[in-house]
Amino acid sequence: MTRLSTPEAPGLQIDTSTEPLIAWRTWALTGRRDGSELLLRPVSGRARPWRPREIAEASCRGARFHRAPQTGCTCGLHGTHGFEILRKTKNPTVLGRVAMWGRIIEHEHGYRAQFAYPQRLKLICQFCFWEWGPRCDRPEHVGWFPRNDLIPLCEEHLHLAIRHGMEPHAVLNAARVSQRLLDAYAIDALAI
Amino acid sequence: MDIGEPKRIIEVIPASLPIPGELAPEPAPLEPDHVEPDHVEPDHVEPNHVEPDHVEPAAPGDQGAEP
Numbered sequence: 399m400t401r402l403s404t405p406e407a408p409g410l411q412i413d414t415s416t417e418p419l420i421a422w423r424t425w426a427l428t429g430r431r432d433g434s435e436l437l438l439r440p441v442s443g444r445a446r447p448w449r450p451r452e453i454a455e456a457s458c459r460g461a462r463f464h465r466a467p468q469t470g471c472t473c474g475l476h477g478t479h480g481f482e483i484l485r486k487t488k489n490p491t492v493l494g495r496v497a498m499w500g501r502i503i504e505h506e507h508g509y510r511a512q513f514a515y516p517q518r519l520k521l522i523c524q525f526c527f528w529e530w531g532p533r534c535d536r537p538e539h540v541g542w543f544p545r546n547d548l549i550p551l552c553e554e555h556l557h558l559a560i561r562h563g564m565e566p567h568a569v570l571n572a573a574r575v576s577q578r579l580l581d582a583y584a585i586d587a588l589a590i
Numbered sequence: 591m592d593i594g595e596p597k598r599i600i601e602v603i604p605a606s607l608p609i610p611g612e613l614a615p616e617p618a619p620l621e622p623d624h625v626e627p628d629h630v631e632p633d634h635v636e637p638n639h640v641e642p643d644h645v646e647p648a649a650p651g652d653q654g655a656e657p
Contacts, residue, residue, distance in 0.1 A: 411598040418608045419600070453609060469596055478593060487591060497608035501601055506594025515609045584610035 410469060410503075418497040420517065421477025421509050424490030427521075427579070428546040433570045436548070436579050438516065441487050450582040454514045467503045467510035474503065474510025481532050483507055491550055492579070493532055494519040494588055520588035521550040521576050525558075532590050540575045541566025548575065 425438040425448065438448040448454045456466035458473035467474025477496050478484055484493065500512030526534035537550035541559070543566055550572050551559060559565070580587055 410596060412601065413598060414601045414603070416603060416605045418602055418604045451610060453607075469599075476591065476593065478591075483591070483593075499602040499604050499608070501599065503599055504597050506597060508593035510593070515607075517608065 418499045419477075419502060419509060419511070421479065421496055421498060422481045422484055423477045423494060423496045423516075424484050424487045424522075425492040425494070426489060427491045427548045427550075429542075429548050429575075430546065431542050431568050433540070433542075433548075433575050433578055436575070436582050438492060438519075438579075438583075441490055448514075448516065451584060456510070456512050465501070465512075467501060467512060469503060472510075474512065475514040476508060476510055477514070478508035480507075485528050485531060489549075490522060490524050490527060491548065492519055493522045493527065516583055516585055518586055518588035519576075519579060519583065520590070521572055521579070523550055523552040523555050525555040526552055532588075536576075537572045540570040540572045542568040542570060550575070 424441055426441050427436060428439055428447075429436040437450075439445075440447075446454075446457070454475055456474045458464050458466040458468065458471060464471065464473075475496075475498065477498055481493065484490065494516050495518040496514050497517050498509055498511035498514045502509050502511045520532070521537055521540065522532070523534065523537040526537070535552060537552045537555075539551050539553070539556050541549045541551055541556065543549060548570075549566070556566075556569070576587070
């Protein structure tokens with residue numbers, strides 16, 4: 399069903415739907431040194447984490463009385479139509495599919511949504527992902543860094559990182575971290 | 591990340607939330623079937639009849655015998 403645009407969003411068509419939209423997205427990952435308390439976080443680092451088994455809800459720090467997402471702002475839970483654009487993301491560690499609902503603003507290359515929850519996830523070596531895309535091999539290791547940052551790395555890029563002074567304080571088995579992440583969020587693995 | 595210019599707004603009200611089962615809200619309880627209240631007859635209880643203990647009177651000489 400199509401409605402006329404509103405004063406709030408002049409010139410934009412408004413549609414309604416009962417089916418959540420599915421989009422691509424990347425996240426950063428944090429957790430404790432032993433791989434527990436895993437938490438998906440926006441790659442920008444400034445927004446709220448996506449807590450396991452809680453619906454993620456958009457909010458906007460820019461304007462207190464403004465419903466997120468809002469046209470004319472960048473707020474909202476972002477997702478993209480395709481995964482190629484995500485290869486330019488800064489420091490992605492988890493790639494996945496996300497279901498979005500509520501108020502959604504569709505853009506040329508993706509969406510900004512009011513509510514979302516992950517549907518499928520996969521750990522990625524950000525260097526392999528940047529070079530080869532999502533069909534790269536799964537990383538073997540997850541490095542634990544200060545501030546609880548967890549960074550999955552393939553064997554080659556782990557050694558490269560160490561050689562360039564980016565040595566993790568601990569190295570975890572990526573398959574185990576991956577399974578813990580899926581269990582925490584109660585979802586399945588991304589099958590690509 | 592630049593996702594381009596806005597094209598349209600979509601209001602999505604899903605028929606069911608795409609979240610793990612344990613997060614889904616509990617379905618509203620069904621209206622109970624109409625149930626007749628139990629009719630319970632109170633037990634008929636006879637009042638206790640307690641016979642007093644029968645006490646034999648003491649025999650003469652039992653009481654106050656000097657050692």
